[in-house]
Amino acid sequence: MNVGKAGYLGPKATFTHLAVQAVLPGEEHIPYATIPACIDAVEHKELDFGLVPLENAFEGTVNLTLDYLIHEKRLPIVGEIVTPIRQHLMVHPQHADQCEELEKIYSHSHAIAQCHKFFRSHFSSVPLEGVISTAFAAQHVQQHPERLIGAIANEFAAKEYGLKIVHENVHDYNHNTTRFIMISREAHDIPVSNQVIEHYKTTLMVTLPSDQAGALHQVLAAFSWRKLNLSKIESRPMKTGLGNYFFIIDINQRLDDILIPGAIAELESLGCTVHILGSYPCFAVKTAETCQVPQMTY
Numbered sequence: 428m429n430v431g432k433a434g435y436l437g438p439k440a441t442f443t444h445l446a447v448q449a450v451l452p453g454e455e456h457i458p459y460a461t462i463p464a465c466i467d468a469v470e471h472k473e474l475d476f477g478l479v480p481l482e483n484a485f486e487g488t489v490n491l492t493l494d495y496l497i498h499e500k501r502l503p504i505v506g507e508i509v510t511p512i513r514q515h516l517m518v519h520p521q522h523a524d525q526c527e528e529l530e531k532i533y534s535h536s537h538a539i540a541q542c543h544k545f546f547r548s549h550f551s552s553v554p555l556e557g558v559i560s561t562a563f564a565a566q567h568v569q570q571h572p573e574r575l576i577g578a579i580a581n582e583f584a585a586k587e588y589g590l591k592i593v594h595e596n597v598h599d600y601n602h603n604t605t606r607f608i609m610i611s612r613e614a615h616d617i618p619v620s621n622q623v624i625e626h627y628k629t630t631l632m633v634t635l636p637s638d639q640a641g642a643l644h645q646v647l648a649a650f651s652w653r654k655l656n657l658s659k660i661e662s663r664p665m666k667t668g669l670g671n672y673f674f675i676i677d678i679n680q681r682l683d684d685i686l687i688p689g690a691i692a693e694l695e696s697l698g699c700t701v702h703i704l705g706s707y708p709c710f711a712v713k714t715a716e717t718c719q720v721p722q723m724t725y
């Protein structure tokens with residue numbers, strides 16, 4: 428089935444690349460240097476779909492993705508993919524036996540945050556530098572063989588950029604997973620045929636009426652008495668002044684004709700503003716390997 432072009436946060440072999448390969452194999456996958464560039468390309472019709480990271484199990488929301496979708500390009504979420512994440516420390520093969528003397532380690536800030544215990548026990552005095560993605564870090568190490576530097580990235584990045592993994596599975600906890608979202612220009616079913624749909628979600632953005640005691644309690648009650656199961660609620664700054672926030676609410680079901688529209692109408696009658704950011708299928712990709720971290724004592 429031809430779905431057209433799907434963009435991802437690049438370069439080749441990021442976790443986002445692995446996620447797009449898992450759900451849309453055999454299609455054209457195009458790397459973008461940043462998350463906003465990938466989202467813009469969907470809007471400009473260079474792409475049919477864009478895949479971007481939204482949330483990591485340990486480090487929480489990728490704020491750049493959420494804020495850009497909300498404040499800059501309000502494109503609908505049409506799918507969710509959850510994949511296991513295994514982080515490894517890799518170096519240029521020339522330096523494989525000097526890896527304890529690294530001058531700097533590069534990675535995406537979320538990946539660095541997933542490995543803090545490891546850094547504290549093995550590289551406590553080595554500076555860590557955040558870059559645009561894990562694969563960018565790996566590519567940077569490949570391009571600078573003269574420097575004694577390392578990258579935290581996945582095993583496919585090690586292969587792609589000819590690096591040597593010197594410490595495997597350096598993420599601090601088992602069950603490391605990241606949630607990616609697929610965005611498109613219009614809400615529609617995505618042509619994913621090789622994965623089982625685990626469930627559906629509907630994501631709402633809710634702005635509360637200002638200065639009203641108990642407003643959030645009333646919002647939650649509108650979902651609760653309808654037995655609408657929420658899987659996440661998060662506040663993000665409205666960027667209109669200190670203390671102004673809106674709420675992102677994930678409901679664990681598909682947009683229906685009665686319950687969710689009823690809850691939205693109730694919220695609006697309370698003075699809230701509500702936007703539907705998407706109602707979409709969720710896929711859980713299981714890679715060939717499990718995500719087990721050997722039990723280490725730090």
Ligand SMILES: O=C(O)C(=O)C[C@]1(C(=O)O)C=C[C@@H](O)C=C1
Pocket residue numbers: 436440441442443444480482483489512535537538559560561562605
């Ligand atoms: O840098 C990558 O490889 C990405 O795909 C981005 C990203 C993220 O933004 O969280 C995705 C998964 C991992 O949690 C680490 C980094």
